[in-house]
Amino acid sequence: MEEGEKDESEGGVWSWGAGTDGQLGTTILEDEHFPKLLHQPLLSSVSSLACGGAHVIALTSAGKVLSWGRGNSGQLGHGEVVSNALYPKALTSLDDSFITHVAAGWSHSAFVSGLDFSAVSLSAVFLKRISVESDYTGCVFTCGDGSFGQLGHGDYASHSSPVKVSCFIDQHVAKVACGMRHSLVLLKGHCSGADCPGNQVYGFGSGKRGQLGVNIDRVKSVNVPRLVSGFEGEEIVEIAANGDHSAAVSVDGHVYTWGRGFKGFDDAHTPQCLNSTLNFTKIALGWNHALTMSGEGEVYMLGGNHPGVLGDPQNTKSEKHLPFSMHSGDQKRQPKCRTNRLREFVKKDSNMTALEFEDFREANLEKVPGLDGMKITDIASGAEHSFLFSEHGEIKTWGWGEHGQLGLGNTSDQISPVTVSLGYDLNEAASIRVFCGSGFTFALGSGSELPVAVYRMESQESSTYFGIHDALCWKAMCSAPKAPPKFDNYEGM
């Protein structure tokens, strides 16, 4: 920053890939094959992004939401159905809420509110009651296409403005994830240990491929949130959804997947624990593959190269493609998590026993090649393309490149990771996060200092000023008791 040059080398928003719905925010309806730095003043305070089929939801450090791209199902949340929006536009209908988390599906969007300003501004006393212990976060709002029940409002209606999901009004929602036609909601865990009910994840929307994990075979769709079964004793800390896949990561580093089966595997109607001794911290889903990252910064892939998109047919047709063993030495190690759910998991037309199958599934988990011990700090996945970010600031990509979504300046596919340049020399302290939509990609850079929003809260007694980094700081500022605020007089938007 002292260089006097330009601090764009640290902060900034870049986009590339499919752009014919305005999803790149470049204000033109064209694909970009190289990362393009966006010059939109509104984007300067963006702290996180969610990229969907062809739209983007941006979250600012002040808890505000912007959206752009395709809006033909109301997924932009601006209260109108538009074919597309070329410029980032604020979602004014959420102005009363401090939004802490956003998600974008194929044609729907979801927002987690941390706090409702219209409710708390009633009194400072009330504000003080917000509990640190209860980890209060507010509700979930959804908008966009609801024709599969993916908005969770008990019907199949679509909405062009965010509507509060009534099921979660008195709950402590942590995160939300949106797939092609379904949604997952993660509640804040309050329990641990063997007697934990484990009821933290809910699913709604299309469930035909098992992606809701509600333990009912062939449930076509549900339009009210249903409990995902199978996490008994596990504290889930991350959820992910894309295509017809769902996934979760537990605090103990276990990865669960359910929904459409990865290459060569049957659909799973309940969460399946990935049998591995590795300690996973994150999972990113595509439409036919998954990336999962270990605490040691290694990245593994499920599903591999998808036939019809990647790799040469001879390779991808072979079931033995890239068998990968994670054992060091020959001895078999004990799986970290229960394997008694495997019976549901029998491969088509095969007489494999559950144990053999388990081995097979593990073999299907391949280590991403060509990283040479590079420590990876973040992963992201589009429908058919993937990104990694290393501890030294390197961005790696591979997958389907027909729309330039790899950012390599061409439309070629890549079968193993190659380096992408944003066209700027990044400061060591700068961090880049990559967010993938179906056929496009965004990179968000932030310098060593995160922007701090100063918030002014009006109350009857006094005005209070807050500096807010994120919801954690927010919680740290709020004091004592246990009961979360109730929104009895607040009936949604």
Added chain:
Amino acid sequence: MSYDDVEIEDMEWNEELQAYTYPCPCGDLFQITKEDLKLGEEIARCPSCSLYITVIYNIEDFLADSDKNRQNKGLQPVAVA
């Protein structure tokens, strides 16, 4: 190679496009018209990229559908070329 096999019941009828559609990973939609289906066509293409899917359906359902529509002709004309 076909990107995916998709059952017709998982596709959505799009009035504007007058076609059955399914999401394409590029962000656009795979599309196939009723006329194509009546002719036994099983490939739905995406206008924005090189990918296509194989549509799983029963051709009789569409031939019968067109008979029915011919009978209640007038009020709700189906897109027939």
